[in-house]
Amino acid sequence: MSRRLAAAALALAALVPCAAWSADWPMFGGDASNRHHADLAQIDRGNVARLRPAWIFQTGITGYFQAEPVIVEGVMYVSATGNHVAALDAKTGRVIWTYTHRVRTEKIFGPPSNRGVAVSDGLVYEATMDGRVIALDAKTGRLVWDREAVRPEEGETETASVLAAQLGDKPVQGSSRLGFKMPPLVAEGLVIVGVTGAGYGLHVEDAGGGLDGGSVVGIEGGYGRRGWLAAYDARTGEERWRWYVTKADGWEGDYRTTTPDGVPLHRDIAAEKAAAPQYAEAWRVGGGSLWMTPAFDPDLGLIYLGTGNPAPQNFGLTRPGDNLYTMSLVALDVRTGALRWHFQQVPHEEWGYDVASPPFLLDHATAEGPVKAVAQASKTGWIYVHDRATGRLLARSEPVIAHKNLYAPPTPEGTVVSPGPLGAISWHPVAYDPVAARAFAQVRHGAATYTVKTVPAASGRPEIRYTETSEARGEPAFSTLTAVDLGAGGRIAWSVKAGSRLSGGTLSTSGGLVFSGEEDGHLDAHDARDGRILWRFQCGAGISGPPVTYTVDGRQYVAVAAGGSSFTKASGFGTGDALVVFALPE
Incomplete structure (x- = not known):
């Protein structure tokens, strides 16, 4: 990121003297x-219609701008596409410093996006797409330490290369390369981050649209990486502990026929057990990406995180068993990384239902009184609420989508299943108002077709089987902003259909508002009581990051990244490079 990056102030004046x-x-x-x-209410239902841009910061790098800004003592820290970082005056947008990230490999997982930084004790921490964890001086942007955690290109397979060639001239990315997307969590003097890409198949781009502009391919056998979460010393960068998602001893679990909450899985248990001796080492490449930042309870000393799909993606016979601890909400000891409990939402998963949206903490009302709880909004369409200390399932919300053939396995003829791998609720954060006991989620309604295909044996190479996942044509596809009353049995309070696909996540405030972004570029402010849109603004590019709010010198601001994504390009919406910050007129 060069010093030419500009922050454009749009009508800022001196504040009227106040406390x-x-x-x-x-x-x-x-x-x-x-x-x-x-817990901010200067911007509320009554005045949000007057909200206007206060300033804009342009990164100079178009697209995949998904970061959530962090504001500390009036300074905003934001990471851009490619892991570049800027420190800005949160009141005016003035650039204080920029950091230019120089990648060590071009072989990264997916697009060059990241979702934000962490700031603590004078340092700014970032986990990068090229497998590094770095610390910058918060005042100057100077690099303080740089830890290479993983090389993304390690572990690529010949099978992936062969299959990519079979797919013709379509652009292909993926290859189970490890890297980082999540903003780090800093807790107890540790910087905690987890890798993505561990259980990912090939992503085949297609200008015609579909699943983020193409399809996803999961390859039979020996394809994937072992996902992990690690903690690094916040001062030195030395690794302190590492927890692997795939269980080395007993990752087959109990061969469950239903999910823990009782939904049938339609598994061929006999076939899995017959194949188990042949695939006893499958855990070594078993997947389990970690998409988003854990929640942290300092009193219990526990962090809570969601794990991703097992590998090979969408192809279960070569990984018999439940595939512990993929597809789980997990509690770990923050100081040691030791597992305290887990809840596996989908044993032996074959549909891409990563436990991706970040868990959040709440006090949950029960007949015995309030319980310290942790909740997670799932791709499968329910919000699960658990006892924070034990993992016991306390409640499951009403479904936020209509299911179709849920957990039906892929077939050669093609199986249509709803939801598809994009959700119900994907990685996007869910806002939770603790006073109203209400969660606000961006919900994607849609189905996917899961088809088992074969590449014939040739030139001494064995037959390759794979599963292709693509958008189900003819099925309804739309987004809703949905409010769920977790204090009233998890019932749906309201649900409003969006004009385009929702993205980035939600923000709620004590002003009775819910902010939510659309991929057509609109940032919307909804009435938290009934979902009515009270204000919207066209940011010029698809909203792809979570909105945040803060105050400086008594004035409340709302900030959001507008960078678009591969989907916005495929569907005709623009990409961009802007962080747009709003406030009420003075």
């Missing part, structure tokens, strides 16, 4: 609870 007070957004999610809720 100076500020409220930061000091970490991902606002605080360690991951609630994406702010």
Whole structure:
């Protein structure tokens, strides 16, 4: 990122003298609870229609701008596409410093996106697409330490290369390369991050649209990496502990016929057990990506995180068993990484239902009184609520989507299943208002077709079987912003259909508002009581990051990244490079 990056101030003036007070957004999610809720009410239902841009920062790098800004003591820290970082005056947008990231390999997982930084004790931490964890001086942007955690290109397979060649001239990316997407969590003097790409198949791009502009391919046998979460010393960068998602001893689990909450899985258990001796080492390449920042309970000393799909993606016979601890909500000891409990939402998963949206903490009302709880909004269409200490399932919300053939396995003829791998609720954060006990989720309604295909044996190479996942044509596809009353049995309070696909996540405030972004470029403010849109603004590019709010000198601001994505390009919406910051007129 060059010094030519500009911050354009759009009509800022001196504040009318008043008591100076500020409220930061000091970490991902606002605080360690991951609630994406702010107890700020200067912008409210009555005046939000007057909201206007206060300033704009342009990164100079178009597309895949998914970062959630962090604001500490009036300074905003934001990471751009390619892991470049800028520190800005949160009141005016003035550039304080920029950091230019120089990658060590072009072989990364997926597009060059990341979802934000962490700030603590004078340092800015970032986990990068090329497998590094770095610390910058918060005042100057100077690199303090740089830890190579993984080389993304390690572990690529010949099978993937052969299959990519069979797919013709379509652009292919993936190859189970490990890297980082999540904003780090800083807790107990540790910087905690997890890798993505571990269980990912090939992503085949297609200008015609579909699943983020193409299809996903999962390859039979020996394809994938072992996912992990690690903690690094915040001062030195030395690794302190590492937890692997795939269980080395007993990853087959119990061969469950239903999910833990009782939904049938339609598994061929006999076939899996017959294949088990042949695939006893499947855990070594068993997948389990980690997509988003854990929540943290300092009293219990536990972090809560979701794990991704097993590998090979969408192809279960070569990984018999439940594939522990993929597809799980997991509690780990923050100081040691030791597993305390897990809840596997989908044993032996074959549909891409990663536990991706960040968990959030709440006090959950029960007949016996309030319980310290952790909730997770799933791709399968339910919000699960668990006892924070034990993992016991306390509640499951009403479904936020209509299911179709849920957990039906892929077939050569093609199986249509709803939801598809994009959700119900994907990686996007869910806002939770603790006073109303209400969660606000961006929900994607749609189906996918899962088809088992074969590449014939040739030139001494064995036959290759794979599963291709593509958008199900003719099935309804739309987004809703949906409010779920977790204090009232998990019932749906309201659900409003969006004009385009929703993305980036939600933000709720004590002003009775819910902010939500659309991939056509609109940032919308909804009434938290009934979902009515009270204000919207066209940001010029698809909203792809979570909105945040903060105050400086008594004035409340709302900030959001507008960078678009591969989907916005495929469907005709623009990409961009802008961080847009709003406030009420002075």
